[in-house]
Amino acid sequence: MKTKNILTLLLVLISYGIFAQGGGLLKEKKEQIKTLKVAFITEQLQLTSDEAEKFWPIYNAFDDKQFELRKEKMGAFRKRMDDGAIEKMSEKEASALLAQMESTEAELYQLKKKLISDLKPVIGPLKIIKLKKAEEDFNKKLLQQYRKKRD
Structure with a gap:
């Protein structure tokens, strides 16, 4: 459990470092990562077109709120x-x-609780669990790529 928290914190700090480097580069990198994440999650969950149509607005709203909350609060902490x-x-x-x-x-x-309750009728409990795993797998891949670039 501690490893997951450390990984999450590390990814947040890395993303803040990337985003603090510059306006244009920042938006471009964020969009690239978001595009890769969408493709990865869609593939991992094997969403039908109907599911995807309902899933992505809910997930994107959650992701945006989560990002803003972390940016606002974690920035103050740092x-x-x-x-x-x-x-x-x-x-x-x-x-x-x-x-x-x-x-x-x-x-x-x-x-996160709201996300789960909003997604249950859309994709069901099994795909919600697969979503959690897909997010973790994506974050691991992102961190591995960052480490490779840095070395």
Whole structure:
């Protein structure tokens, strides 16, 4: 479980690094990744055209909300942790930051619960489980490609 959380956090931080590099490059890379993700998930779930027509608007709305939430909240966390701020942080400030982090995690959890309840009538429980696996597999592939480019 810890590995999944670390992988998710790492992917978020990597994506922020990529997106912070420049406006045009940022949008182009984001769109490339999104296109690859759509193709990968569609293939893995073997969506029918009817399922895909109903699935993608729900999933894209979830993905956009999740991205914005992470961008907004995680960006604030990173700013507070830059330049050795953790070492200067009081216990009271640390408690407040921790409460914010817990709140963000709770919001993400609620967002995921809503996604599942919205998708159940569209693709059913089995394909929702396959979706979770497809997302994890896609993130692993993305991370592997990033590591290969970096080396």
